[in-house]
Amino acid sequence: MEKLLDWISKEMMNAFEAAGYARELGKVSPSNRPDLCEYQCNGAMAGAKQYHKAPIMIANDVAAKLADSSVFEKAEAVAPGFLNLTLKNEFVGDYIKGMRAEEKYGLEEPKNPVKIVIDYGGPNIAKPLHVGHLRPAIIGESVKRIARYAGHDIIGDIHLGDWGQPMGLVINELKVRKPELVYFDESYTGEYPKEAPFTISELEEIYPYASKRSKEDAQYKAAAMECTFKLQNGVRGYRALWDHIIAISVVDLKKNYEKLNVEFDLWNGESTVHDLIPKMVAYMKEGGYAHISEGALVVDVKEETDTKEMPPCMILKSDGAALYNTTDLATIMMRMDVEKPDRLIYVVDKRQELYFEQVFRCARKTKLVNGDTQLKFLGFGTMNGKDGKPFKTRDGGVMRLENLIKEINDEMLKKITENRGVEDEEARQTAQVVGLAALKYGDLSNQASKDYIFDIDRFTSFEGDTGPYILYTIVRIKSILAKYQENGGNLETVRPNIKAPVSDSEKQLMLALAKYNASIEAAYEETAPYKICAYIYDLANAFNHFYHETKIIGEEDEAKKAGWIALLMLTRDVLETAIDLLGFSAPERM
Numbered sequence: 001m002e003k004l005l006d007w008i009s010k011e012m013m014n015a016f017e018a019a020g021y022a023r024e025l026g027k028v029s030p031s032n033r034p035d036l037c038e039y040q041c042n043g044a045m046a047g048a049k050q051y052h053k054a055p056i057m058i059a060n061d062v063a064a065k066l067a068d069s070s071v072f073e074k075a076e077a078v079a080p081g082f083l084n085l086t087l088k089n090e091f092v093g094d095y096i097k098g099m100r101a102e103e104k105y106g107l108e109e110p111k112n113p114v115k116i117v118i119d120y121g122g123p124n125i126a127k128p129l130h131v132g133h134l135r136p137a138i139i140g141e142s143v144k145r146i147a148r149y150a151g152h153d154i155i156g157d158i159h160l161g162d163w164g165q166p167m168g169l170v171i172n173e174l175k176v177r178k179p180e181l182v183y184f185d186e187s188y189t190g191e192y193p194k195e196a197p198f199t200i201s202e203l204e205e206i207y208p209y210a211s212k213r214s215k216e217d218a219q220y221k222a223a224a225m226e227c228t229f230k231l232q233n234g235v236r237g238y239r240a241l242w243d244h245i246i247a248i249s250v251v252d253l254k255k256n257y258e259k260l261n262v263e264f265d266l267w268n269g270e271s272t273v274h275d276l277i278p279k280m281v282a283y284m285k286e287g288g289y290a291h292i293s294e295g296a297l298v299v300d301v302k303e304e305t306d307t308k309e310m311p312p313c314m315i316l317k318s319d320g321a322a323l324y325n326t327t328d329l330a331t332i333m334m335r336m337d338v339e340k341p342d343r344l345i346y347v348v349d350k351r352q353e354l355y356f357e358q359v360f361r362c363a364r365k366t367k368l369v370n371g372d373t374q375l376k377f378l379g380f381g382t383m384n385g386k387d388g389k390p391f392k393t394r395d396g397g398v399m400r401l402e403n404l405i406k407e408i409n410d411e412m413l414k415k416i417t418e419n420r421g422v423e424d425e426e427a428r429q430t431a432q433v434v435g436l437a438a439l440k441y442g443d444l445s446n447q448a449s450k451d452y453i454f455d456i457d458r459f460t461s462f463e464g465d466t467g468p469y470i471l472y473t474i475v476r477i478k479s480i481l482a483k484y485q486e487n488g489g490n491l492e493t494v495r496p497n498i499k500a501p502v503s504d505s506e507k508q509l510m511l512a513l514a515k516y517n518a519s520i521e522a523a524y525e526e527t528a529p530y531k532i533c534a535y536i537y538d539l540a541n542a543f544n545h546f547y548h549e550t551k552i553i554g555e556e557d558e559a560k561k562a563g564w565i566a567l568l569m570l571t572r573d574v575l576e577t578a579i580d581l582l583g584f585s586a587p588e589r590m
Helices: 004-018 043-051 055-065 089-101 131-149 165-177 200-216 218-232 236-259 270-286 324-338 350-365 401-417 424-444 467-486 504-513 516-525 530-549 558-582
Strands: 028-030 039-041 072-078 082-087 115-119 153-157 291-293 296-299 313-316 343-349 374-380
Touching: 004 028, 004 043, 004 055, 004 072, 004 082, 043 055, 043 082, 055 072, 055 082, 082 089, 089 504, 089 558, 115 131, 131 153, 131 343, 131 374, 131 401, 131 424, 131 516, 131 558, 165 200, 165 218, 165 236, 200 218, 200 236, 218 236, 236 401, 270 296, 270 313, 270 324, 313 324, 313 350, 324 350, 343 350, 350 374, 401 424, 424 467, 424 530, 424 558, 467 530, 467 558, 504 530, 504 558, 516 530, 516 558, 530 558
Parallel strands: 115 153, 115 343, 343 374
Antiparallel strands: 028 039, 039 082, 072 082, 291 296, 296 313
């Protein structure tokens, strides 16, 4: 279905052409003075020099051609040459009725759908999720949902940190604490136990302890490096222990991501491509892409147009060890071979932009990707406390993600139960639903690249640009629809009965609805979930204005009431579809 702005621009372009002027002058935009008109066209101003005419003369010529328009109720030329435009109520009603009849409310399927792999999440095995993992999970999940809804094939990969020194540290500390474990007997040839010799709680305590000790004890660090070497070179017992670490950690990660309503299609990690690295290194050497510099194997990625220093991309250290660069490049090679994507999107802290610029340039120079493969770095800013510094616990530590979720759920529960007779269990479930909306909307309503203040009081407010306000609007609509049914109304019968608006607030609600397909399209094309947040906030405001001005259930004209109920159903459906793209849902009541 054609976007509303494109439709009315086409009508205006036809008028410019009919008046003897260039079609491209007829581009329409939303009015910057909504108190005067709904839309505006400034083409006459742009055409004045081209046609050696006063802008107002051009505007008058075009306005005359719109006297019998089926789209515009009023096309008024005003000095010095603007065209102020007001749409016909019948046209707006027909457009919204068309939205109701269309799959995805008029969002067009892409002519050339693409295949995308999105790399987001990036947690480390054996470590609990903390607040730093919140943004990549929330942003990446929404970007994935938006792309999938827009008609593209998108695969989400968590890209676990499951290889390298952290694993060696954990295995070494297990060896110190439990040297009797059969995994450390390298002469053992039997089957290893199916049950892990540790719990997730033990694992989460072991890593920070081992990490701290390795910085203070050189001998301990050397032993951990030896464990890493043995793991990566396939020593059976070490691999079996590593399998336990992975299995227990992934179960815990899935449980915590489930609380965020985040799902991954692939659970690959750095280890997935370990065996591909020698093949990739040989390819880079044989192709003349990589060379030795100060003992390390590097690929030069500097370009003539660079104005800042661009270091070479290191493939292997001087001791032959692989780096993050190596793993990321091998992962790109694997993805191109297995998934064959048209686009790769990385949702990562914006402070890693230089690193990914190096990796992307290296991937292109070495032809690991096709010439037309798009490589997108979606860098996100930090989540800060009210002091403007990265969010911490009250004692200054990094907060665990599950504790942050609990804190916001507790605050929502407190607000939901204030002055409301809600059963305890229902209140708790509702608090979790609304708390997730508060958390996700608070993040996604900001541009991803910007830092933002985590303000629990503001995020959990039922007023203003917040998740709870959006959900409260949806629940209010559901309540009206339920009352209509209680009074004998049939929702399915009235669903298609959208009519031309009879009041300004009804028309403004319809015009807000009509921006749906353009907003979803922009959110996909610009990888920008915040555009959906802006859309639903405007839509919620338009609905609430209409609601406060209109006695819907009390309307005696049944046909008029049915039209309003149909409009409410569409508003509910659009809002619920949009919040699903953001990764949360609405309760039945609050």
